[in-house]
Amino acid sequence: MVVSQSEIEEIRKDLYKRAEFVIKAYKEDLDALAEFDRTGVLKLNGKVLYVAKFNDDKKDQ
DSSP: OOOOHHHHHHHHHHHHHHHHHHHHHTHHHHHHHHHHHHHSEEEETTEEEEEOOOOOOGGGO
8 A cells, every 4th residue: 555645644644633632631630640740749639649658668678
């Protein structure tokens, strides 16, 4: 199957549009996950859904 350069460019544009849609549609969720990575608190729509417990006990090390 031979694909022309114009077809490749059209496919690339379509993929970028799809990626932009997903990022816009799930931006709040992605931001919440990024905050969770930084703070250990998963908060969505102003509600705390999960708080990670970190083991600070030095005996286990």
